[in-house]
Amino acid sequence: MAKIFTDKDANLELLKDKKIGVIGYGNQGRAQALNLRDSGLDVIVGNIKDYAWELTKKDGFDVKEIRETVKESDVILLLIPDEVAPKVFKEDIEPYISPGKVIDFASGYNIAYGFIIPPQGVDTIMVAPRMIGKGVRGLFENKKGFPVLIGVEQDSSGKAWDYTLALSKGIGAFLPGGCGVSSGFYEETLVDLFSEHSWAGAMLYLLQTCYEVLIEEGVSPEIAILELYASGELGEIGNSIAQLGLWNQLKLHSHTSQYGHMTWGKRYITEETKKIMKEAIEEIKDGRFAKEWALEQSVGLPSFNQLWKLRLSYSLCKEEDELYKILGRR
Ligand code: NDP
Numbered sequence: 001m002a003k004i005f006t007d008k009d010a011n012l013e014l015l016k017d018k019k020i021g022v023i024g025y026g027n028q029g030r031a032q033a034l035n036l037r038d039s040g041l042d043v044i045v046g047n048i049k050d051y052a053w054e055l056t057k058k059d060g061f062d063v064k065e066i067r068e069t070v071k072e073s074d075v076i077l078l079l080i081p082d083e084v085a086p087k088v089f090k091e092d093i094e095p096y097i098s099p100g101k102v103i104d105f106a107s108g109y110n111i112a113y114g115f116i117i118p119p120q121g122v123d124t125i126m127v128a129p130r131m132i133g134k135g136v137r138g139l140f141e142n143k144k145g146f147p148v149l150i151g152v153e154q155d156s157s158g159k160a161w162d163y164t165l166a167l168s169k170g171i172g173a174f175l176p177g178g179c180g181v182s183s184g185f186y187e188e189t190l191v192d193l194f195s196e197h198s199w200a201g202a203m204l205y206l207l208q209t210c211y212e213v214l215i216e217e218g219v220s221p222e223i224a225i226l227e228l229y230a231s232g233e234l235g236e237i238g239n240s241i242a243q244l245g246l247w248n249q250l251k252l253h254s255h256t257s258q259y260g261h262m263t264w265g266k267r268y269i270t271e272e273t274k275k276i277m278k279e280a281i282e283e284i285k286d287g288r289f290a291k292e293w294a295l296e297q298s299v300g301l302p303s304f305n306q307l308w309k310l311r312l313s314y315s316l317c318k319e320e321d322e323l324y325k326i327l328g329r330r
Contacts, residue, residue, distance in 0.1 A: 005150070005180035010169035014162055015041050020170075021073025023066055023093070024080035025052035027133030028106050032077060032171045033061060035140045039170045044069055066092040075102040075163065082107055083297055086115040097122055099156065102163050107192065108185030111153050113290045124154035125164045127180075128188050129173065136171065145178020149188045193284045198277055206268075211316050221319035230323065 022033040023046045030052075037043045045061045046069025047053050056063040070076055070093050080088060089110075097103065099121025106128050110116040118124035129136055131146040139146050148168050152160040168180045207228050214224040228234075240249035250258050283289050296303055311317070324330045 003182040005165055005168070005174075005182070007169060007174040009180075010165035010174055011162065012039065012041075012166055012169050014159070014166040015075065015170060018042070018074040019044060019072055021046055021069040021076045023047070023069060023076060023078050023088075025056045025063075026079065026081075028129065028136065029077075029079035029133075030055070030059070031133040031136035031140075032079060032106075034059065034137055035172045036167075036170045037061075038140070039172070041170055044072060046070065046073075067096050070096040073101070075104065075167070077104045077106070077167075079106055082109045083293075085110050089116050094119055102157075102160070104163075104167055105185070108151065108188035109192075109290075111185040112189040113287055115290075115294075118154040121156045122154065123157050123160040123163060124152070125160050125167070126151040126153070126183075126185055126188060127164060127167050127171065127173070128183075128192075129171070139178075140172035140175065143175055145173050145175035147178060148173040148180050149183040149191075150180045151182070151184040151188065153185050190281070190284055193289060194277075194281060197280045197284070197289070208314065208316060215315075221316075222323050225316070225320055225323055230320070230327070 018041075020036055020041055020043045022029050022036070022043060025033065025045055025047050029045070029047075033043050033045055033056075043061065045056045045063045046066040047056060047063055048066070053063055064072070066088065076093070076097065078085060078089070078093070093103075097119055099119075102123040102125060103118070105111060105124075105126045108126055108128065111118065111124065111126075126149070128149045128151075129146060130148065131139070135146060148171075150164045150168060152164060154160070157163075165180060168174060172178070173180060210228055211221075211224050214227075215221060237249065240252055243249075244252070250261055253261070321330060
């Protein structure tokens with residue numbers, strides 16, 4: 001069983017005399033930098049001279065070029081997109097990070113697949129929020145926590161786990177409702193990619209197919225889109241699953257709905273589904289997905305761009321645009 005950590009396990013004092021350098025000021029970077037500063041820690045930001053540079057200054061941070069931030073910081077949080085991190089690491093971090101420092105990742109991906117090799121003598125840790133950046137900040141402001149998967153890849157100081165816990169506390173994960181779960185870079189990558197390649201991806205295709213079937217049955221696009229996801233009911237159900245449990249939340253539905261969910265809903269999941277899931281696991285474990293994605297990036301994202309073009313050409317997207325304009329969401 002995984003070990004669960006809470007507030008009592010973490011000591012923020014460990015970070016009190018340290019300079020924390022947050023690299024990247026996007027979804028996670030901004031949220032974590034603001035939370036760490038509000039936790040009383042000394043935070044500087046490293047970013048490229050781009051859109052976020054100005055925002056960083058507006059938020060009152062000392063912002064510098066990435067390599068300068070790395071030189072000045074004791075603890076470095078690498079919070080830039082996973083696909084750009086290996087190049088940035090090679091050029092702007094590795095040459096300037098010295099033994100005794102700590103580097104923290106919010107995802108296991110680059111270490112798990114060897115795209116980044118932990119530098120010698122540097123504590124290499126992971127604090128991976130199970131929460132989008134907006135939620136990391138919003139929950140903190142409401143004095144609530146969120147779960148983080150934590151792990152240590154290289155413990156040079158003998159204090160890497162303590163740093164992991166202290167950082168989790170600093171970003172607000174251990175406020176009420178949150179916790180840290182002991183994991184590792186490989187496990188985090190496996191569960192993260194598996195979720196994206198299985199239920200999360202399949203859900204989008206399932207909703208798309210449901211839309212097509214309803215339209216073929218003469219249902220109007222507006223009603224189909226509202227019924228399937230635009231009403232926000234889907235989000236409410238997701239929230240109820242988180243609060244009450246996967247099946248327990250069904251008790252909030254009518255008896256007719258409960259019966260339908262438990263009986264006629266089941267036929268879409270067959271033995272074949274599980275076989276596909278096992279294959280997906282193998283593709284993640286042996287690096288097939290990571291290699292394919294790395295190759296796609298190295299040739300300038302032709303398939304990725306084509307996939308986007310095709311998805312946005314679906315009639316669902318056009319109808320959705322019209323409806324969302326009326327609803328004031330565009
Ligand atoms: P974002 O896409 O929001 O990060 C954007 C930041 O990275 C910006 O500051 C951007 O600068 C900077 N950046 C973009 N390209 C480059 C580049 N080539 N060189 C240097 N800096 C660059 O990332 P996320 O916050 O989404 O992800 C950060 C990490 O957090 C990842 O490891 C991700 O897996 C993990 N994570 C993300 C979650 C999320 O909520 N999205 C949830 C949990 C984990 P500028 O804007 O100035 O161009």
